[in-house]
Amino acid sequence: MSRKSIIILGLALFSLFFGAGNLILPPQMGWRAGPLWWLVCLGFCVSAVLIPMLGILAHSRLQGSMFDFAKKVSPGFSAVYCFLIYAISLSLPSPRTASVTHEMAVAPYLGSPPWLTSLVYFALVFFLVMNRSKLGSLIGKYLTPVILLVLVLLIGSILFWPPDVMTARTLSAPFTAGLQEGYQTFDAIGAVVCGGVILVSLRLENPGLDFGQRFRAIALAGLFAGMCLLLLYTGLMYSGAAMTGWVPEEVTRTRLLREVTEYALGARSQALLSLLIGLACFTTAVGVVTGASDYARSRFGDSPRAYTLTALAGCATGVLFGQLPVAYIISVALPALLFIYPLTIVLIGLNAMPARYTPPRLFRAVVAVTLLFSIPDFVESLWPGAIPEGAVSWIPLRSFGLPWLLPAVCVFLAGRFLQRRI
Numbered sequence: 280m281s282r283k284s285i286i287i288l289g290l291a292l293f294s295l296f297f298g299a300g301n302l303i304l305p306p307q308m309g310w311r312a313g314p315l316w317w318l319v320c321l322g323f324c325v326s327a328v329l330i331p332m333l334g335i336l337a338h339s340r341l342q343g344s345m346f347d348f349a350k351k352v353s354p355g356f357s358a359v360y361c362f363l364i365y366a367i368s369l370s371l372p373s374p375r376t377a378s379v380t381h382e383m384a385v386a387p388y389l390g391s392p393p394w395l396t397s398l399v400y401f402a403l404v405f406f407l408v409m410n411r412s413k414l415g416s417l418i419g420k421y422l423t424p425v426i427l428l429v430l431v432l433l434i435g436s437i438l439f440w441p442p443d444v445m446t447a448r449t450l451s452a453p454f455t456a457g458l459q460e461g462y463q464t465f466d467a468i469g470a471v472v473c474g475g476v477i478l479v480s481l482r483l484e485n486p487g488l489d490f491g492q493r494f495r496a497i498a499l500a501g502l503f504a505g506m507c508l509l510l511l512y513t514g515l516m517y518s519g520a521a522m523t524g525w526v527p528e529e530v531t532r533t534r535l536l537r538e539v540t541e542y543a544l545g546a547r548s549q550a551l552l553s554l555l556i557g558l559a560c561f562t563t564a565v566g567v568v569t570g571a572s573d574y575a576r577s578r579f580g581d582s583p584r585a586y587t588l589t590a591l592a593g594c595a596t597g598v599l600f601g602q603l604p605v606a607y608i609i610s611v612a613l614p615a616l617l618f619i620y621p622l623t624i625v626l627i628g629l630n631a632m633p634a635r636y637t638p639p640r641l642f643r644a645v646v647a648v649t650l651l652f653s654i655p656d657f658v659e660s661l662w663p664g665a666i667p668e669g670a671v672s673w674i675p676l677r678s679f680g681l682p683w684l685l686p687a688v689c690v691f692l693a694g695r696f697l698q699r700r701i
Contacts, residue, residue, distance in 0.1 A: 280485060280496045287420055288477065288496060289503030294423040295473040296331065296508060298376050298563025300464040302556065303532040305512050306539055308460050309519030310530070313445050315453045316520035320513055322457030327464045328508050330624055334470025335501030337630035338478055339494045344577045345471050345570075348626045351642040360622070365571045367615050368472055369593045370600055372465040373567040376560035377401065377601030383533050384553035397601035401594040404564050408572060408590045411483070418562055426562075427507070429555040434514030436543035437521055446523035455679045462616045466508075467623050469563075472570035474501075479573050518543070568593040614660040621653045621683045622646065641694035648690045652683040 280288075308323060309316040341347045345364065349357035374397070381396040450456060477500065481493055488496065518539050526538050540552040568590055575589035576582055625645060629637045655671045674682040 280488070280492065284485075285496055285499050286503060288481065289500035289507075290420075290423040290427075291418040291480070292335070292473065292477050292500050293504035293507045294418050294426060294559075294562040295476060295566035296466055296469050296504060296563070297426065297511070298372065298464075298560050300372065300375065301327070301466070301508070301512075302515070302559050303379060303536055304460055304463055305515035306519030306522075306535050307530075307532045308457055309516035309521075310523055310526070310535055311450045311456070311519075312453050312516075313450075313520055313523050315450065316445075316516050318453040319450070319457035319460075320516045322454040322459075323461040323516065324457075324509055324512055326458050326461030327466045327512065328505055330627060331466040331470040331508075332501050332505040333631045334467060334623075334627040335474050335477075335504070336498060337627050338470070338474030339497035339501070340633075341630060342478060342490060342493060344574055345475055346574070346578070348471055348630055349646075351629075351637070351639045352646050353643075360626075361574060363619055364468055364471065364623070365574065367619060368465070368468060368567045369571055369596045371615065372468075373564050373593065374597045374600035374603065376564045377597055378603060379533070380557050380560045381601070382604070383536070384556045387549065388553070393602040394598070397598040400561070400601065401564070401597040404561065404568055404597070405590055405594045407565050408569050408594075409587070411479075411569065411573075411586075418565070422558055422562055426555060426558050429551055430511055430514070432551075433540060433543050433555075434511070434518055437518045437539065438514065440543075441521045442525055442542065445520055452679070459680045462620050465616075467620060467627060469566070470627065471623060473566045475573055476566050476570045564597065568597070614657060617660050618653055618657040621649050625649045625683075625687055636695065638698065641691065641698065644694055645687050645691050649683045649687045652686050656680070656682060 305320075305323065308319045312319040337348070345361050346357050349360045377397045377400045378393070380400060381393050385391060385396045386393075474497070477497060478493070481488070481496060485496075519535060522535065522539055522542065525542065526535055530538070537549065537552065540548050544551060571593050572586045572589040576586040579585035629642055629645060652674065655666050655674070656677075658665055671677060671682070675685045676682060
């Protein structure tokens with residue numbers, strides 16, 4: 280593939296990642312951190328850039344569907360995992376894109392009801408999903424450049440003409456706060472969903488590539504998309520931090536983004552912000568619904584009917600849940616993320632390694648330990664106080680929101696040691 284084709288593929292991948300959460304979360308985290316915005320940004324980029332890019336690397340190694348991510352545990356486990364991922368993606372991040380679009384790009388101008396916005400929005404999503412063979416080129420060539428142009432104008436204006444000195448904030452554990460807020464972007468889940476979309480698009484648009492050529496194209500496209508995400512998250516977080524003295528306390532995420540845009544681009548810039556939000560959210564919804572439909576087709580003997588029915592179901596779910604407020608969707612998403620995100624991160628890490636380092640038995644052991652140590656936070660998010668603090672306070676890194684990390688790493692290293700001795 281030519282350099283231009285890889286860049287277009289990377290732009291398409293970036294656009295599939297960059298949606299509602301990626302746009303509204305970083306400014307508020309920067310605003311909450313003030314002068315420590317860079318530390319929050321570091322944690323945010325670990326969970327919202329580094330891990331997703333490892334997910335794309337894992338896809339380039341496997342070159343299969345999401346089913347292959349957990350197949351080493353067992354086919355049944357993989358089927359359940361895929362169902363949970365697509366159920367969460369279609370019922371939370373995908374509808375959230377419609378909810379954000381309504382709150383920030385439609386309601387201020389038209390005053391239309393949320394159900395009408397969701398209906399029109401997902402009708403357009405369904406149209407693009409059904410034009411599957413042209414999806415990568417359409418997003419990479421036309422939609423993503425517009426998104427990047429508006430973001431560069433927004434961030435560049437504040438970078439070169441910043442407000443007054445940042446006000447000191449009292450955010451505790453900024454790195455951990457950024458790390459956990461990065462979960463809300465759903466980018467690790469997006470990596471296993473959208474990576475498959477890019478792989479299918481690559482095969483449809485470039486059928487003559489062999490395994491090594493596809494590996495190189497996907498890996499380079501992922502690196503390009505990751506650099507774009509890193510730069511934009513840094514810029515958006517700095518923009519929010521720069522506004523600490525300009526906006527009132529307890530400002531909402533969406534209101535802060537409006538304030539940032541108005542300061543950077545003027546009082547008449549809301550139309551430009553609406554365009555940015557609409558495009559960024561739309562491409563993510565297209566990626567989620569397309570990924571679920573691709574998976575259904577692959578599991579039912581390459582059936583076009585399975586693809587179409589899944590696309591219809593995904594869009595119908597988006598219409599139903601897209602009428603809910605953004606804040607409510609984010610709060611509901613937290614328990615699901617605390618359970619499925621650690622597992623997804625571990626599966627990404629294991630699959631990004633060469634296969635000889637992760638034999639099935641070791642693979643299963645690491646996954647089992649990860650699930651076991653993720654249970655307390657998941658239960659606590661559903662029923663606060665259900666688990667006595669003394670029963671789990673001994674777990675390393677729990678205060679950082681990572682109680683599963685050290686046990687998983689220890690089991691992996693022990694398994695590797697035993698494997699080499701045997």
